Amino acid sequence: MRSILTNIEGVLRYELHAASFTVTVTFDDTKVSVEEIVERLSKGGYPVSGKPKWVQ
Numbered sequence: 001m002r003s004i005l006t007n008i009e010g011v012l013r014y015e016l017h018a019a020s021f022t023v024t025v026t027f028d029d030t031k032v033s034v035e036e037i038v039e040r041l042s043k044g045g046y047p048v049s050g051k052p053k054w055v056q
Contacts, residue, residue, distance in 0.1 A: 008037060009032060
């Protein structure tokens with residue numbers, strides 16, 4: 001997962017939360033969309049479930 005997120009232009013940082021099987025991703029929405037991040041993670045073998053939570 002780290003290598004996928006690191007290679008997405010627009011992802012600024014991320015935090016993996018192993019205990020809850022979640023990840024927090026901070027990204028520039030002018031460079032990448034949440035849909036693109038979800039697609040790349042899914043294609044890389046990390047299917048995403050649930051709805052994203054937005055914090056501004």
